[in-house]
Amino acid sequence: MKFLIFLLVPLILAGHPKVKFRSSESSSDSESESSESNSGSSESEESREHHQHPKPPAPAPKTPSCPPNWRQFQRSAGLWCIQVFWSGINRYDAESQCQALGATLTGFDSLEERAYVQNSAIPFLQSTGIRAGSFWIGLVRRPSCYGYLQSLQAACRGSQGFMWTDGVSTRQDLMNWRDGMPDNAGGNQNCVFMLCRNGPVPINGVRPERFDDIECVNPPNPWNADSQKIRGYACGKFAQ
Numbered sequence: 215m216k217f218l219i220f221l222l223v224p225l226i227l228a229g230h231p232k233v234k235f236r237s238s239e240s241s242s243d244s245e246s247e248s249s250e251s252n253s254g255s256s257e258s259e260e261s262r263e264h265h266q267h268p269k270p271p272a273p274a275p276k277t278p279s280c281p282p283n284w285r286q287f288q289r290s291a292g293l294w295c296i297q298v299f300w301s302g303i304n305r306y307d308a309e310s311q312c313q314a315l316g317a318t319l320t321g322f323d324s325l326e327e328r329a330y331v332q333n334s335a336i337p338f339l340q341s342t343g344i345r346a347g348s349f350w351i352g353l354v355r356r357p358s359c360y361g362y363l364q365s366l367q368a369a370c371r372g373s374q375g376f377m378w379t380d381g382v383s384t385r386q387d388l389m390n391w392r393d394g395m396p397d398n399a400g401g402n403q404n405c406v407f408m409l410c411r412n413g414p415v416p417i418n419g420v421r422p423e424r425f426d427d428i429e430c431v432n433p434p435n436p437w438n439a440d441s442q443k444i445r446g447y448a449c450g451k452f453a454q
């Protein structure tokens with residue numbers, strides 16, 4: 215009988231829920247220990263890897279700036295760079311030259327930008343003995359205002375008929391027309407240049423920073439030949 219009890223007690227205990235529970239708890243503990251031990255091993259691998267291949271320091275954020283010889287201006291959309299070039303080319307070629315430099319013919323977002331183009335012209339005019347000349351800028355007639363009769367429509371009169379082409383400038387009040395302009399004389403004056411001069415006294419009515427609407431290619435020089443002659447163009451682009 216004692217022998218039977220000795221055999222039965224372990225069998226009963228094995229079927230007891232408490233025994234099963236403890237067995238499961240113990241298994242869970244061992245899994246958890248195993249998982250912790252794995253995680254510890256993974257950390258040490260990472261740290262070993264870190265020692266073997268140190269990450270390079272993150273580069274400092276680059277502050278946008280203008281290339282040498284480009285003057286920078288703060289626009290609300292970002293830092294804008296302007297440079298004036300000397301050449302008697304037509305408006306389309308001037309735009310291509312600007313684009314080759316990652317720029318475009320510049321419009322104006324401030325009085326300072328406009329004055330800068332005029333002032334940049336002075337050394338060139340002084341060095342050549344020319345008293346006045348004209349420079350392409352990023353301003354054209356709106357296509358909906360092409361043609362002499364169309365340009366007389368109310369929506370096309372004065373500055374309303376023109377748009378800046380640099381993709382940023384919007385201010386109509388900076389369109390500084392020469393007296394009597396824009397006039398679309400001949401009905402094909404779809405581009406605009408800015409008159410620049412060397413010297414404080416108006417020369418044949420040419421005042422600095424004044425605009426005239428003019429043919430985009432081979433503009434005629436009916437009078438004031440020097441002032442009407444294309445001497446250059448002004449490019450603009452965002453600082454990088």
Ligand SMILES: [Ca+2]
Nearest residue numbers: 397398427428
């Ligand atoms: Ca004109």
